[in-house]
Amino acid sequence: MRSTIYWICMLLSLATVSANAMAQAPQRFVSIALHDVVDTPAELDGDSVTSDRLVALFEWLAGNGWTAISLDDIERARQGIQPLPPRAVLLTADDGRRSLYTRVYPLALAYRTPIVAALVGEWMDTPEDGTIAYGPQRLPRSAFITWEQAREMQASGLVEFASHSHALHDVVIANPQGNPLPAAQNLRYADGRYEGVAAFRSRIGNDLTVSRDRIRQELGAAPRAIVWPYGRYNQDGLDAATAAGFRYALTLTPAPADATRPLEIGRFLPTSDPTLGIVVANLRFEDPWPSARRIVEVDPAQLVGADTQNTNQRLGRIIDRLVKLGATHVVLDAATLSADGRIVSAWFPNSHVPVRDDVLSRFSAQMHSRAGVDVVVRLPHAAVLRTLGDRQRALALYGELAAHVPFEALLLEDVPALGDDMARASDAPWDVRRRREASATSAWPHADAFALEAFRVAERARPELALYWLAPPTHRLDQPSALADVTLVPRAVNVPPGDIPPLHVPLSRRIGVWWTLPSPADARVLVSAIRAYQIRGGTVFGWRPDDPAADMPMAAAVAPAFSSREAPGPGVVP
Known part of the structure; x- marks a missing residue:
């Protein structure tokens, strides 16, 4: 009996060691950051893609052994419960553009593909007849999804919503000459003075708390992930995000992500409507060093x-x-x-x-x-x-x-x-x-x-x-x-x-x-x-x-x- 107990304890110990080793070992995956999806080249901007090329991407992933993963899959790998598949890809969509509901979501349903979608709280709360400052443009509120559409997508079990901040998808004046720089990374300059570090952390923390609360109110669950606007952040902002309750952070660093490092998930951003060949090369990171x-x-x-x-x-x-x-x-x-x-x-x-x-x-x-x-x-x-x-x-x-x-x-x-x-x-x-x-x-x-x-x-x-x-x-x-x-x-x-x-x-x-x-x-x-x-x-x-x-x-x-x-x-x- 004592011998049986000994071997049971040994097996449990080995299983624990194996799980801990897996949790500490790199669990790499790649991630794609989508924005708007349009139907014709005439509608393209710098970060959008055409719908035919997005369909080709979904089809290529499905036909070439890639597995679309969710934040739950990443969490299981992080904890050592289940490793990620060899070709794992996390699909994300930023900004909550209307095409998330009309173009990306139907493909997610057809291919049973999980999506992480990032919402800007201030934009979501804009009245129906209002407009939204979107980079150099002002877009009608109808160019973005509604809370009702978000609830529908969430109910499918395929779309998880992340925070894209409440009002940080913006710039601040960052020096006496008036240069605008990303709000989530840079100190604000106003009235002849620079914002202090404590004030910066408070600004970021308060914004992210408001964002979490609004998403919880509308969708019933607080977001687990912060998707940094413009991919820009710093350590003080990250500390404020973790203090607010975020456990995942997504950037725009073009590098493979690692489940054991959930606060620095890099993503590939397709720009200028790239061909499928360009997207595939980037997903494989075939040539990561600048050519010149x-x-x-x-x-x-x-x-x-x-x-x-x-x-x-x-x-x-x-x-x-x-x-x-x-x-x-x-x-x-x-x-x-x-x-x-x-x-x-x-x-x-x-x-x-x-x-x-x-x-x-x-x-x-x-x-x-x-x-x-x-x-x-x-x-x-x-x-x-x-x-x-x-x-x-x-x-x-x-x-x-x-x-x-x-x-x-x-x-x-x-x-x-x-x-x-x-x-x-x-x-x-x-x-x-x-x-x-x-x-x-x-x-x-x-x-x-x-x-x-x-x-x-x-x-x-x-x-x-x-x-x-x-x-x-x-x-x-x-x-x-x-x-x-x-x-x-x-x-x-x-x-x-x-x-x-x-x-x-x-x-x-x-x-x-x-x-x-x-x-x-x-x-x-x-x-x-x-x-x-x-x-x-x-x-x-x-x-x-x-x-x-x-x-x-x-x-x-x-x-x-x-x-x-x-x-x-x-x-x-x-």
């Missing part, structure tokens, strides 16, 4: 004029220049430095160093929206530590930078430890992020460990922030860092390219040359260096400094070799 990065460094001091009008004119010219060059990224300095490597002043509001002018947020927002470039911010950690001394004050400065300035990547330099582990060809962007999260820095030199900690502080305000590493000039051009999304190797532009090894995809998309240009810059020498690097397989490159006022290097001469576009863009009117 073209990087230009711009000193904000060159853009600040004698008055606001002059500054705007200069900003317009550099935006026009970035488009003509075909740049994909721009590096912006967050501070000015002294000759001995100390911070003299900053271009963003903070409580630790003098503010020369609060313009970095505007420059970043305008370059991103009007020139279509991702912004890489440079704030050398060695200079921060040398200036402030105290580690906590230094980290706080990075927190204030990220809280006030929208940017996509942070450039770290003088961090030799980032070169200790080389990238693997099999790594995707999400693998790099996970490896960076798990990286232990206890054995790193003090300054190197601080640099990565500073990055993590900035990442709290800008989730999915990319890490760019400026490697030493002697670093090999075929060895990107395992912890950096992009490794840049500084070189003089007139150095012969004979030491450049052949570069192969995908590693060639994670490392590149950052040329230092003399003054004045000779466009012919730069073009020659670009061509030589491209012949070796290089796809990531750029230069510093850029002189937009003097058109150095000459945009017309450099663009054909440098541009990431098939042809240089037409420019932007300031």
Whole structure:
């Protein structure tokens, strides 16, 4: 009897261990974010798809071994009760457009496909004769579903409703120049003051509580998931969401999702009515690294004029220049430095160093929206530590930078430890992020460990922030860092390219040359260096400094070799 009890206990123990192991192991799935569905190309906007292509997607998923899953399936996998199927896909629909009821829901019924649909409370509560501000448009209330239609869809057992916030699907004025930025991620600027972090968390928390209450009142159950408007959020907002009762959070990060990480469910957003082939390639994440990065460094001091009008004119010219060059990224300095490597002043509001002018947020927002470039911010950690001394004050400065300035990547330099582990060809962007999260820095030199900690502080305000590493000039051009999304190797532009090894995809998309240009810059020498690097397989490159006022290097001469576009863009009117 004792032996029988022993074996029963052993089997139960093994079953528990197995379930816990499954709950901790990655349970990956992919997710699609639908918006409006229209019948003709003439009705398309940037995020909508045509109904024939949506039907083709449903049919392809059904005929190729994909299984549409629900939040219940994800929860069972998270708890280790039942693993997700090998080809699992979560279908979602944002905004509550009328086509959710007239186009998506009928397909869900026909294919028995679960859908997670996200509703904006303020829009749902708009009177029948009212209008709704939908991006740059004002749409009639009839362009969106009603609560009655939502109840009908929910009763089918196939549609679960999530919160898309109550009134956060909007923008706030985020700097003194009046740039509008997503409300759920950015501090509000009003009456000459910035919103505090506590006030921001209260604003987000109150909104999400109202949203949960309204959905519970109308549909009988509070939503489990928050679908961040525009895919934008930060850690303070996420903390407020979990405190309000949300257990799932959906973004627009184009990456596979993981049931063990329910608060960061990335989704693929079909834009410009993609063909089935494009959608399938994205669902498989066949080529996740950008095919080209073209990087230009711009000193904000060159853009600040004698008055606001002059500054705007200069900003317009550099935006026009970035488009003509075909740049994909721009590096912006967050501070000015002294000759001995100390911070003299900053271009963003903070409580630790003098503010020369609060313009970095505007420059970043305008370059991103009007020139279509991702912004890489440079704030050398060695200079921060040398200036402030105290580690906590230094980290706080990075927190204030990220809280006030929208940017996509942070450039770290003088961090030799980032070169200790080389990238693997099999790594995707999400693998790099996970490896960076798990990286232990206890054995790193003090300054190197601080640099990565500073990055993590900035990442709290800008989730999915990319890490760019400026490697030493002697670093090999075929060895990107395992912890950096992009490794840049500084070189003089007139150095012969004979030491450049052949570069192969995908590693060639994670490392590149950052040329230092003399003054004045000779466009012919730069073009020659670009061509030589491209012949070796290089796809990531750029230069510093850029002189937009003097058109150095000459945009017309450099663009054909440098541009990431098939042809240089037409420019932007300031």
